[in-house]
Every structure is written in C-alpha cells, then in structure tokens.
Amino acid sequence: MAPLHLLLLFFFFFFHLRLPSSLSLTEDGLRLLEAKRLLSDPSGALSDWQSSDPSPCNWTGVSCSPPSATTAASTARSVTSLDLSNLNLSGPFPPPLCQLPNLASLSLSLNSFSCALPSSSLLPCSSLTHLDLSQNEFTGPLPSSLSSLPSLLYLDLSANNFSGPVPPSFSRFPSLQYLSLVGNFLSGPFPSHLSALSQLRELNLSYNPFSPSPLPASLSNLT
Ligand SMILES: *[C@@H]1O[C@H](CO)[C@@H](O)[C@H](O)[C@H]1NC(C)=O
Numbered sequence: 001m002a003p004l005h006l007l008l009l010f011f012f013f014f015f016h017l018r019l020p021s022s023l024s025l026t027e028d029g030l031r032l033l034e035a036k037r038l039l040s041d042p043s044g045a046l047s048d049w050q051s052s053d054p055s056p057c058n059w060t061g062v063s064c065s066p067p068s069a070t071t072a073a074s075t076a077r078s079v080t081s082l083d084l085s086n087l088n089l090s091g092p093f094p095p096p097l098c099q100l101p102n103l104a105s106l107s108l109s110l111n112s113f114s115c116a117l118p119s120s121s122l123l124p125c126s127s128l129t130h131l132d133l134s135q136n137e138f139t140g141p142l143p144s145s146l147s148s149l150p151s152l153l154y155l156d157l158s159a160n161n162f163s164g165p166v167p168p169s170f171s172r173f174p175s176l177q178y179l180s181l182v183g184n185f186l187s188g189p190f191p192s193h194l195s196a197l198s199q200l201r202e203l204n205l206s207y208n209p210f211s212p213s214p215l216p217a218s219l220s221n222l223t
C-alpha cells in the first residue's frame with residue numbers, strides 16, 4: 001500500500017475511534033439520565049441534566065472527582081457525590097444511581113420518594129460512605145443488603161414509612177458511625193443486636209412502635 005493510503009487509513013481510524021468519546025456524554029452522565037427518566041420531577045429541578053453536555057459535572061446536585069494532574073478533561077472526572085435533597089422529586093428509588101462506580105455520598109432527603117427499597121438496587125452502591133434517604137415516603141422492610149456496603153459510615157433513614165423489624169444483618173455494618181431510624185413504623189422487639197456495631201457513635205431509634213421493653217443493658221456502653 002502506498003504511504004498516502006496508509007496515512008488516510010490512519011486518519012480514518014484515528015477520527016473514527018476518537019469522535020464518539022469526545023462528543024458524547026460520559027458513562028456516569030448516561031446513568032444519571034437513566035435515573036432521571038425513572039423519577040418524577042414536576043418542578044423541573046433537573047432540567048439542566050442534558051444529554052448534549054460532555055460531562056454531568058456541572059449538573060444540579062452533581063459533584064465530581066477533582067481533575068487529575070494528568071488529564072484536565074472534564075470527561076475524565078467521575079461522579080462522587082449527589083445531593084438531590086429538597087427538589088420535589090418522587091417515584092421509586094432509581095437503581096441506576098447505584099451504578100455510578102465512584103459514588104461516595106448520596107442524599108435524596110426531603111423529597112417524596114416512595115415504594116419499597118429493593119435490597120438488590122442498593123447492593124451495587126459499594127463506594128458509598130454517606131447515604132441520606134430521610135424525609136421521604138419509602139415503605140416496606142429496611143433493605144437488609146445495606147450492611148453489605150463496605151465503606152458506609154453514615155446512614156439516615158429517618159422520617160419514612162419503613163416497617164417491620166430491624167434486620168439481623170444491621171448488626172454487621174463493618175464501619176458504621178451514625179445510624180438514624182427515627183420516625184418510621186419499625187416494630188418487633190427493641191433491636192438490641194445493634195450493640196454489636198463497634199464503630200457506632202450515634203444511634204437514634206426514636207418514634208418507632210417497637211414492643212415495649214426495658215432498654216437493654218447491652219446498649220448502655222454506647223456513648
Ligand atoms: C462548568 O461550568 C464552568 C463555569 O460556568 C465552565 O467554565 C465549565 O466549562 C463547565 N464545564 C462543563 C463540563 O460544562
């Protein structure tokens with residue numbers, strides 16, 4: 001093949017391979033748009049979530065990892081934090097949120113999210129350290145898979161409609177420091193198994209219809 005042909009071939013492949021990645025939205029952005037499609041946003045709070053943007057890093061509620069020294073490109077930054085609190089959002093929990101591989105902090109607080117929270121949709125959220133789902137209308141049992149999230153430090157499920165007992169798995173969070181289950185419809189015996197959480201600094205179980213029982217001595221070593 002003549003050198004000119006080789007050169008043309010090179011440019012063809014170069015542009016062919018480069019164009020899609022430089023013009024289209026990042027994987028994280030696509031997952032966020034998928035999540036948006038699954039929720040109801042009557043106030044248009046997420047109207048700046050646009051598929052024409054190269055990156056979701058400037059979108060309402062979205063924070064990304066800092067640009068690295070080697071690549072300043074916004075498309076190389078991943079979504080690390082989502083604060084969608086108080087935006088009038090409703091619908092079931094959107095599972096694509098947990099497909100953001102580097103998501104460390106997620107707040108959906110003060111919205112009207114409802115329905116049960118399937119254990120399977122939270123399981124992929126393996127980078128989460130902070131999860132705040134407080135002040136929504138989630139129903140059904142507490143998702144037992146939450147305690148499988150290896151890095152979770154902060155969990156606020158207060159002021160929802162969760163019901164049933166606190167799952168046995170809740171005594172196995174590896175590093176949880178803060179847990180609030182205030183103001184739900186949790187019942188059954190008082191969850192004294194939570195005393196096994198050795199890293200816990202703050203626990204609040206107020207306003208739940210647990211069966212009356214004396215405060216277990218095992219919880220008195222929490223300060
Ligand atoms: C984000 O917004 C800033 C300031 O408005 C702008 O300079 C930057 O180019 C935007 N980045 C992206 C990825 O849209």
Ligand SMILES: *[C@@H]1O[C@H](CO)[C@@H](O)[C@H](O)[C@H]1NC(C)=O
Pocket residue numbers: 043045086087088
């Ligand atoms: C939420 O909806 C209420 C009533 O529809 C409206 O008054 C309020 O401004 C909305 N809040 C936001 C953050 O959009």
Ligand SMILES: *[C@@H]1O[C@H](CO)[C@@H](O)[C@H](O)[C@H]1NC(C)=O
Pocket residue numbers: 114115137138139160161
């Ligand atoms: C949650 O509980 C409140 C208080 O009982 C009730 O008014 C509301 O309808 C419930 N919401 C859902 C989605 O079950």
Ligand SMILES: *[C@@H]1O[C@H](CO)[C@@H](O)[C@H](O)[C@H]1NC(C)=O
Pocket residue numbers: 182203204205206
């Ligand atoms: C637990 O939460 C309730 C309701 O928000 C609050 O009044 C109470 O002070 C909290 N208790 C502790 C120990 O933080």
